[in-house]
Amino acid sequence: MSTAQSAREQAPELDAPRDGGSAPPSRTGRRILGLLVLVALMAALAILSVAVGSRAMDLGQVWEGLTDAGSESYPVVTELRLPRTVLGLAAGAALGLAGALMQAMTRNPLADPGLLGVNTGAAAAVVTASFFIGSFGFAQTIVFAFIGAAAASVAVYLIAGAAGATPARLALAGAAVTAAGYAYVSAVQLMDAATLDQMRFWSVGSLVNAHVAPMLPVVLLIGIAAVGGVLLARPLNALALGDATATGLGVDPRVLRVAGIVAITVLAGTATAVCGPIVFVGLVVPHVVRAFTGPDQNWVLPYSMLSGAVFLIAADVLGRVIARPAEVQVGIVCAVAGGPFFLYLVSRRKVARL
Amino acid sequence: MTAGPLVAGPLEVRDATIGYGRVAISEGLSVNIPEGEFTVILGPNACGKSTLLKALARMLKPSAGSVLLDGKDIHSQPTRAVARRLGLLPQSPIAPDGITVADLVARGRYPHQGILKQWSAEDERVVAEAMAATDISELASRGVDELSGGQRQRVWIAMVLAQQTPLLLLDEPTTFLDITHQIEVLDLCAKLHHEGRTLVAVLHDLNQAARYATHLIAMRAGEVVAEGAPADIVTAETVKQVFDLPCRIIDDPESGTPLVIPSARARDLV
Numbered sequence: 001m002s003t004a005q006s007a008r009e010q011a012p013e014l015d016a017p018r019d020g021g022s023a024p025p026s027r028t029g030r031r032i033l034g035l036l037v038l039v040a041l042m043a044a045l046a047i048l049s050v051a052v053g054s055r056a057m058d059l060g061q062v063w064e065g066l067t068d069a070g071s072e073s074y075p076v077v078t079e080l081r082l083p084r085t086v087l088g089l090a091a092g093a094a095l096g097l098a099g100a101l102m103q104a105m106t107r108n109p110l111a112d113p114g115l116l117g118v119n120t121g122a123a124a125a126v127v128t129a130s131f132f133i134g135s136f137g138f139a140q141t142i143v144f145a146f147i148g149a150a151a152a153s154v155a156v157y158l159i160a161g162a163a164g165a166t167p168a169r170l171a172l173a174g175a176a177v178t179a180a181g182y183a184y185v186s187a188v189q190l191m192d193a194a195t196l197d198q199m200r201f202w203s204v205g206s207l208v209n210a211h212v213a214p215m216l217p218v219v220l221l222i223g224i225a226a227v228g229g230v231l232l233a234r235p236l237n238a239l240a241l242g243d244a245t246a247t248g249l250g251v252d253p254r255v256l257r258v259a260g261i262v263a264i265t266v267l268a269g270t271a272t273a274v275c276g277p278i279v280f281v282g283l284v285v286p287h288v289v290r291a292f293t294g295p296d297q298n299w300v301l302p303y304s305m306l307s308g309a310v311f312l313i314a315a316d317v318l319g320r321v322i323a324r325p326a327e328v329q330v331g332i333v334c335a336v337a338g339g340p341f342f343l344y345l346v347s348r349r350k351v352a353r354l
Numbered sequence: 355m356t357a358g359p360l361v362a363g364p365l366e367v368r369d370a371t372i373g374y375g376r377v378a379i380s381e382g383l384s385v386n387i388p389e390g391e392f393t394v395i396l397g398p399n400a401c402g403k404s405t406l407l408k409a410l411a412r413m414l415k416p417s418a419g420s421v422l423l424d425g426k427d428i429h430s431q432p433t434r435a436v437a438r439r440l441g442l443l444p445q446s447p448i449a450p451d452g453i454t455v456a457d458l459v460a461r462g463r464y465p466h467q468g469i470l471k472q473w474s475a476e477d478e479r480v481v482a483e484a485m486a487a488t489d490i491s492e493l494a495s496r497g498v499d500e501l502s503g504g505q506r507q508r509v510w511i512a513m514v515l516a517q518q519t520p521l522l523l524l525d526e527p528t529t530f531l532d533i534t535h536q537i538e539v540l541d542l543c544a545k546l547h548h549e550g551r552t553l554v555a556v557l558h559d560l561n562q563a564a565r566y567a568t569h570l571i572a573m574r575a576g577e578v579v580a581e582g583a584p585a586d587i588v589t590a591e592t593v594k595q596v597f598d599l600p601c602r603i604i605d606d607p608e609s610g611t612p613l614v615i616p617s618a619r620a621r622d623l624v
Binding site for chain 2: 294
């Protein structure tokens with residue numbers, strides 16, 4: 001209410017350019033169309049992701065690789081590129097959705113799953129395990145990383161005051177845990193060169209090792225958490241009006257936050273465990289999405305999920321193409337492509353005040 | 355709005371200790387919200403009036419005693435079921451960036467929806483009625499952030515109306531509004547009361563309270579000092595007792611309700 005005055009002053013200049021004057025049904029139509037476009041884009045990128053690599057294939061070879069066990073491309077497709085594509089899509093969807101949930105839950109446009117300590121928790125667990133056990137395989141890395149991610153978000157939740165957690169306290173507790181976690185990870189890496197090596201590829205975010213990941217559990221975990229997360233859309237719409245209004249509408253903010261944190265932890269924790277900390281997907285994707293869909297979580301959440309998948313798989317394909325025959329890790333591509341885009345978006349949105 | 359049975363169940367606070375954390379604002383507080391009345395809670399700053407409203411709205415849980423809705427502890431009832439009986443307009447609700455008026459009002463339908471029960475024609479009708487009742491129908495596709503403070507407050511009231519509750523709680527609905535919009539919002543409240551709803555509001559302005567309320571609860575230091583019809587309890591004595599303000603009471607020439615005229619003490623002192 002305190003901004004009523006300024007809003008009134010700005011009202012005249014805002015009247016003209018808004019497209020919000022069009023009838024609501026056309027907006028819904030546009031949003032459904034957008035979903036279809038995203039699905040088509042995702043399918044096209046998935047095919048591209050299977051076709052592109054150190055040995056490029058045409059569509060015929062991709063088809064053979066998928067269907068004919070005797071073909072030359074079959075082992076490459078089924079053992080390397082298909083798992084990589086599936087996990088890339090799953091991780092991207094998970095990160096996009098987790099970012100949208102995090103921003104809705106904290107009512108903070110700068111929140112991303114990393115703010116729940118997921119990334120640092122995972123990294124801290126991996127360096128700790130590596131320090132004590134020595135070198136281990138990628139499958140174990142995933143397990144350690146997931147445990148660390150979960151432990152960190154529980155710690156953030158408890159430090160923020162558990163049932164008394166408010167968006168501001170969650171953000172502060174998350175920032176504190178993240179800072180402490182990074183200090184710890186750097187310290188261990190400085191003490192022990194072997195852990196630094198172990199961490200090197202994982203910590204920039206990469207899908208190179210995806211084919212070693214336990215595909216079924218990963219996809220299943222993300223799938224279940226995604227369904228749960230999308231079902232939070234309506235109560236999150238109520239929470240967007242403030243904790244007090246949400247209570248009045250019959251939403252218990254404390255219960256909703258716990259449900260949100262569980263969904264985010266499973267989504268982002270799994271994705272981070274598989275491909276390392278990839279930050280820009282969870283931060284940027286929901287922003288782009290909201291600029292198109294508006295603030296209704298019933299649209300924001302599914303859109304963020306699909307867009308996250310599209311963004312991550314596109315970045316991975318790009319990373320395999322630009323430095324051939326070498327690869328640029330997907331985390332780096334995301335940051336390089338996502339950073340400037342995010343800046344552009346922020347400056348543009350400021351003008352449009354969407 | 356004609357939808358829904360507008361019968362308020364009794365809402366009462368019984369022997370409750372209410373506060374924030376370990377700080378108790380009210381101890382052993384008992385208040386009954388009379389059915390079908392427009393109740394206004396009054397009192398100086400920090401007297402516990404907003405705290406009482408928050409307890410009635412189940413935002414605060416009493417550390418002792420209870421808040422009863424329909425004779426049952428409000429915290430033992432499913433919060434969505436309570437939300438179909440009791441609507442709340444808090445002091446500073448947040449409008450998400452870029453939301454339209456119609457979308458915001460539609461969010462009031464939350465307690466009537468379920469995972470399987472999607473947006474229905476009934477929801478559509480109730481939202482349209484709520485916007486008509488608050489005179490904002492023509493703003494439906496406008497962005498909430500483009501509106502004036504008065505328009506925005508009517509949008510929020512429409513959202514609470516879309517909840518279709520026989521009981522409405524309003525926490526300082528006129529604060530931050532200029533005088534014209536204050537009267538506009540209070541007239542709207544009076545209309546909703548006439549249609550059969552039970553209203554409870556926290557107000558700052560004594561004279562507005564005396565004019566619009568049918569039942570007053572005057573508080574001081576966490577306790578109820580006086581309770582009853584404005585004509586009975588708005589006296590120079592009560593005002594002195596509650597606000598420490600010497601005054602005269604005259605009849606409001608417009609409405610005939612008590613009008614508080616503060617004594618000219620302050621000027622005498624200069």
